Amino acid sequence: MTDKPFHHGNLRAVLLERAEAMLREDGLDGLSLRELARQAGVSHGAPRSHFVDRQALLDALIERGFTRLTNDVRRALSGHGSQRARLGRVAQAYVDFAIDDAALMDLMFLAKTTGLPPASRDAAAGLFQVLDEAMGPSDQPSQDPSSRVSFTLLFGATMQGIAALVSSHRITREQGDSLVDEAMDVLLESRLGTRAIAQ
Structure with a gap:
């Protein structure tokens, strides 16, 4: 608990940061508005000025998570190098986020998109837009738009699967990094990769 006063306008950000820490430490079941207020050092009613209920807090966390992951992926994509190198960096950024958070x-991808508020849905769509951009220009004659969608979904599923193996301690982080590299070779050399990626 802290006696430090919050400046007007920053309580929401402070609450979300604390909620992320609680989620990381205690899991979803340990996250409540009352406990969040206690740990943030504010009155029990203070969080409700920003989150009408627990679901509103979870929705905000989902939006925040997708925004952060999208920014991580965008930074990884911004560097120079071959298409393979750029996609490899994107893959590693994705897996690193999925392990570290x-x-x-889990919260981001367990939520049903049909029940999310527009801001959270837009944040999720932004991630997949950047993953699509990672495949290069989409106007090549040899490319198949449906293959790009399938490749993006398979890419995400593969990287989340690797991250899950690391998070559950089935494999080490070093083994996970090696699997990311090997998975990229398999994905890019597949028929799907050939149809989806700008050559």
Whole structure:
């Protein structure tokens, strides 16, 4: 608990940061508005000025998570190098986030998109837009738009699967990094990869 006063306008950000930490430490079941208020050092009613209920808090965390992951992926994509190198960096950024923020990642992808508020849905769509951009220009004659969608979904599923193996201690982080590299070779050399990626 802290006696430090919050400046007007920053309580929401403070609450979300604390909620992320609680999610990381105690899991979804340990996250409540009352406990969040206690740990943030504010009155029990203070969080409700920003989150009308627990679901509103979870929705905000989902939006925040997708925004952060999208920013991580975008930074990884911004460097120079071959298409393979750029996609490899994107893959590693995705897996690193999914390992380091496993509970948040679970929350982000367990939520049904039909029940999410527009801001959270838009944040999720932004991630997949950047993953699509990672495949290069989409106007090549040899490319199949449906293959790009399938490749993006398979890419995400593969990287989340690797991250889950690391998070559950089935494999080491070093083994996970090696699997990311090997998975990229398999994906890019597949028929799907050939149809989806700008050559």
